[in-house]
Amino acid sequence: MNTPSRVVFVTGCSAGFGFRCARALARAGHHVIAGVRSFSVHGQRYAAELKGLRAEGHTVQLVPLDVDHDHSVDTAVRAAMDAFGRIDVLVNTAAYSVLGPLEACRPEQLSAMLDTNVVGALRLFRAVLPIMREQGSGRILQLTSGLGRVVLPFMGVYAASAWAQEAFAEALAYEAAGFGVEVAIVEPAGYRKGGRPRKPVGDTARLSAYSDALIEFGERVNQSEPAGGDPEEVARAIIELVAAEKVPLRTPVGAAAVELLRMRRTMTAEAFEQEIYRRTGLHAVYEDDEEDAEVGAVMTAAEVPSHPPTRGEGG
Numbered sequence: 600m601n602t603p604s605r606v607v608f609v610t611g612c613s614a615g616f617g618f619r620c621a622r623a624l625a626r627a628g629h630h631v632i633a634g635v636r637s638f639s640v641h642g643q644r645y646a647a648e649l650k651g652l653r654a655e656g657h658t659v660q661l662v663p664l665d666v667d668h669d670h671s672v673d674t675a676v677r678a679a680m681d682a683f684g685r686i687d688v689l690v691n692t693a694a695y696s697v698l699g700p701l702e703a704c705r706p707e708q709l710s711a712m713l714d715t716n717v718v719g720a721l722r723l724f725r726a727v728l729p730i731m732r733e734q735g736s737g738r739i740l741q742l743t744s745g746l747g748r749v750v751l752p753f754m755g756v757y758a759a760s761a762w763a764q765e766a767f768a769e770a771l772a773y774e775a776a777g778f779g780v781e782v783a784i785v786e787p788a789g790y791r792k793g794g795r796p797r798k799p800v801g802d803t804a805r806l807s808a809y810s811d812a813l814i815e816f817g818e819r820v821n822q823s824e825p826a827g828g829d830p831e832e833v834a835r836a837i838i839e840l841v842a843a844e845k846v847p848l849r850t851p852v853g854a855a856a857v858e859l860l861r862m863r864r865t866m867t868a869e870a871f872e873q874e875i876y877r878r879t880g881l882h883a884v885y886e887d888d889e890e891d892a893e894v895g896a897v898m899t900a901a902e903v904p905s906h907p908p909t910r911g912e913g914g
């Protein structure tokens with residue numbers, strides 16, 4: 600392997616991108632500390648697979664980690680330092696998303712999500728930065744989303760957390776550069792196979808007012824690209840960012856993210872807005888009589904089911 604081994608702390612390793620990143624990083628020869636919150640059935644399976652990598656000669660250490668709690672974050676980071684004496688890279692993926700109309704999101708549901716996705720990121724930054732400053736080097740890779748700079752209907756609650764994660768990471772990139780610490784934002788979209796279902800918004804009475812629009816929206820999403828992209832692309836992007844001599848501030852990952860962000864950058868605000876109405880079927884003014892070859896990108900970024908979410912659905 601050409602890349603030197605790094606000590607990489609990955610959060611959210613009981614599922615999805617975190618698990619895939621931890622596995623790929625270990626196989627690439629890095630020393631991985633994998634933060635795992637729950638050992639539920641799926642969590643146990645992924646944790647067992649990560650532990651199994653040790654038998655193949657890879658270095659993976661699992662630590663309990665709930666990013667909602669200062670103590671848990673501090674204990675996990677201390678365990679990493681005890682094991683390896685340094686942390687070269689933080690890969691922060693621990694987060695979840697909420698789906699549904701803003702009106703139907705209960706305030707406490709928003710607060711809980713922000714505590715995990717945004718305050719959780721802050722807890723991790725605060726825990727690793729003194730170590731990286733002392734080392735005179737370090738790299739923080741913050742996973743956000745293709746919705747970290749764009750908003751789609753029914754994704755506003757989640758997008759608020761992704762935008763906040765981006766703001767934190769961008770500010771930190773400036774503030775930490777003088778200490779030799781680099782920050783990179785990774786923006787995936789369109790990986791429905793990779794993650795668990797989004798949590799539905801909590802207020803079912805209000806939700807019913809949006810049923811027709813949600814069904815229409817979900818059908819368009821599912822028609823556009825039912826299978827979604829290969830979530831291993833995200834792990835490969837992380838491997839490249841760990842190995843790179845210098846990292847860009849932002850890396851969109853996946854065709855849907857690239858296309859969505861390109862549209863946002865190249866279209867006027869008004870044209871983009873009209874396009875979102877048209878492609879989501881949410882507005883009667885914009886006729887949907889022209890088939891657009893680009894329709895898949897915006898649709899897959901949203902990853903919604905073909906029916907309105909109910910209380911029982913989601914993680």
Ligand SMILES: NC(=O)c1ccc[n+]([C@@H]2O[C@H](COP(=O)([O-])OP(=O)(O)OC[C@H]3O[C@@H](n4cnc5c(N)ncnc54)[C@H](OP(=O)(O)O)[C@@H]3O)[C@@H](O)[C@H]2O)c1
Nearest residue numbers: 611613614615616636637665666693694696744790794795
């Ligand atoms: N999948 C996609 O296409 C996609 C695209 C763009 C952005 N994203 C976003 O990227 C993030 C990760 O996505 P994913 O697909 O990997 O999701 P996922 O499969 O649901 O995995 C999320 C991971 O984060 C962990 N986590 C959640 N809350 C935590 C907490 N309080 N403390 C510690 N760990 C916690 C989960 O642990 P538990 O097992 O204990 O719940 C799980 O390991 C989400 O915010 C998602 O919306 C996903």
